[in-house]
Amino acid sequence: MQLPKSAQWQLALPLSLFYIAFFAAPLLLLIGVSFFNDEMLTQPGLGNWRRFVSDAFYWKVTFDTVKLGVYTVCATILVGYPLALVYMQAGPRTKRILLFIILMPVLLSVVVRTFAWIVILSEQGVINQTIMALGLTSTPIRLLQTELGLVISLTQIEMPLMLLPLISVMARIDPNLIDASTSLGASRWGTLFKVIVPLSFPGLIAGCILVFASSTTAFISHSIIGGNRLIYLPLMIWQQTSVLYNWPLAAVGAIVLLVSVSLCIALITLLGRRSMRHLYV
Amino acid sequence: MSDKTSLKHLPSYKSLADASYSACIYTVAGLALLILLGPVVIVLITSLTDGQTLRFPPTGLSLRWYQELFSARSTPIHRAAGNSLLVALVSALAAAVLGCMASLAIARSRRRGARVMDSLFMSPLILPGIAFGLAALVYFTMIGFRPSLALITIGHIVMVTPFVLRTTSASLAQLDGTLLECSASLGATRWYSFRRITLPIIFPGLVAGGFMAFMASIDNVPVSLFLSSPRSDMLPIRLWGMMESTLDVRIAAVSGIFIVSVLVLMLVMERLVGLSRRLND
Incomplete structure (x- = not known):
């Protein structure tokens, strides 16, 4: 563009100031608050960090949160990838309908999506009625307040975040490459793993990052489907803040969540880059 | 083949x-x-039940829970819905203006500074919202503000601006720089060129981003969870409270309204700006 650079930079100023004042500053203050020993924020110290690190309960909560994210990522890939393949090879009309179906849950409130899973997973819910009618079990199995139930519901809630980047990358794959692979004698499985998967890797990584980030902070789903039996970091942070009024410990929890999510995302990116280099060379 | x-x-x-x-x-x-x-589909059908429970399939169909939802007994829900709509409208408008300006400044720049700003602006999409929600509560309380709709709106603007930035930047990438050069060499002012060339080209992207920002604000839990109070109740938080205590069938009716509105809005946006295409770039 021919516009003077200075004029263009000024346009980013309002949002920059807004983000510094209301995004960066609060997060920095949060770090500060975590270094206080008491709820009234009068004695600086490492007390709450020590409490968090020395208690096996908090380690387990952190580990469970990351584990939940990993499970959800794996489930969304397993269930979502084939749908992305079907989308890639579908005609324009089918594509539009599929895209509509994928987009709708994104726009639908998380509360509504979570509520739907209560109706489905409860003891008189759709799943239990179905398997009891099929005679697979005589007593209803417990799905609410279990990790399995939570992963099932998060799979639906987060799947669009996996599918959207995936299908936009897959749409750019040259169909000739797939034809070439087939005519050179590769089976369709071979074409999938040697051509399509490597070429769709950037979308897959973007999807993994979005799903991981979103599922580890999905407070409503954690608290409604997981109940109080399963504690994840967001729930712990909220309890410490609004029930126990212990801001410093809540701040420690929030920073641990922030750091562990950021580390996992960095790891996903790194692994993704590594394997891409390996695949393309 | x-x-x-x-x-x-x-x-x-x-x-x-x-x-x-x-x-x-x-x-x-x-x-x-x-x-x-x-x-x-299951939630939509459940909301039409004539029974007292969330049993699926329902024993009979009726609109009683919708009537209940619109009766005076549901005033708290109406107030929360009104607050949510107001906050979403203001947040989406602010995000559209701030996001549009910022993307004009950084989308076409190759400077390092622009890349850094871009990742700062996009980070609310990835960082755990719950950590930011707590940080905002701590920050606003310490500088002496009481929870209010205005503070919730500020928090929402931070969370939803990335949606505008993403779609607007994608539209800007399609803008041919020579058009602006022509316009400038023919004596048009920058503001005139923006109004007559840039804005018409990025408008669909801007509207799609604004729409996503609006929906994200309606759906926002992490910020509203920490900043809402009995006086500034937000819809997702109220619904969460209703789900936590008793399984009120009115939630199914609220969900039904959500589903129908989202479907209608999606069709309208698809007609107006080609929503699915914008989000799938």
Whole structure:
């Protein structure tokens, strides 16, 4: 563009100031608050960090949160990838309908999506009625307040975040490459793993990052489907803040969540880059 | 294509493998569609029940829970919905203005500074919202503000601006720089060029981003969870409270309204700005 650079930079100023004042500053203050020993924020110290690190309960909560994210990522890939393949090879009309179906849950409130899973997973819910009618079990199995139930519901809630980047990358794959692979004698499985998967890797990584980030902070789903039996970091942070009024410990929890999510995302990116280099060379 | 090749040969290992490929992919893709759509359909049907419970399928159909929802007994829900709509409208407008300006400044710049700003602006999409929600509560309390709709709006603007930035930047990438050069060399002012050239080109992207920002604000939990109070109740938080205590069937009716509104809005946005195309760049 021919516009003077200075004029263009000024346009980013309002949002920059807004983000510094209301995004960066609060997060920095949060770090500060975590270094206080008491709820009234009068004695600086490492007390709450020590409490968090020395208690096996908090380690387990952190580990469970990351584990939940990993499970959800794996489930969304397993269930979502084939749908992305079907989308890639579908005609324009089918594509539009599929895209509509994928987009709708994104726009639908998380509360509504979570509520739907209560109706489905409860003891008189759709799943239990179905398997009891099929005679697979005589007593209803417990799905609410279990990790399995939570992963099932998060799979639906987060799947669009996996599918959207995936299908936009897959749409750019040259169909000739797939034809070439087939005519050179590769089976369709071979074409999938040697051509399509490597070429769709950037979308897959973007999807993994979005799903991981979103599922580890999905407070409503954690608290409604997981109940109080399963504690994840967001729930712990909220309890410490609004029930126990212990801001410093809540701040420690929030920073641990922030750091562990950021580390996992960095790891996903790194692994993704590594394997891409390996695949393309 | 591949079907023809497999027809020419006798059934072989490869055609068996290809058949297993189709069977696997289509089964799982069908499952994915079922998982995406099933809950929505189930909630919609459940909301029409004439019973007292969330049993599916319902014993009989009626609109009693919708009547209940619009009766005076549901005033707290109406107030929360009004607050949510107001905050979403203001947040989306502010995000559209701030996001549009910022993307004009950074989208076409190759400078390092622009890349850094871009990742700062996009980070609310990835960083755990719950950590930011707590940080905002701590920050606003310490500088002496009481929870209010204005503070919630500020928090929402931080969370939803990335949606505008993403779609607007994608539209800007399609803008031919020479158009602006022509306009400038013919004596147009920068503001005139923006109004007559840039804005018409990025407008659909801007509207799609604004729409996503609006929906994200309606759906926002992490910020509202920490900043809402009995005086500034937000819809998702109220619904969460209703789900936590008793399973009120009115939630199904609220969900039904949500589903229908989202469907209508999606169709309208698809007509107006080609929503699915904008989000799939």
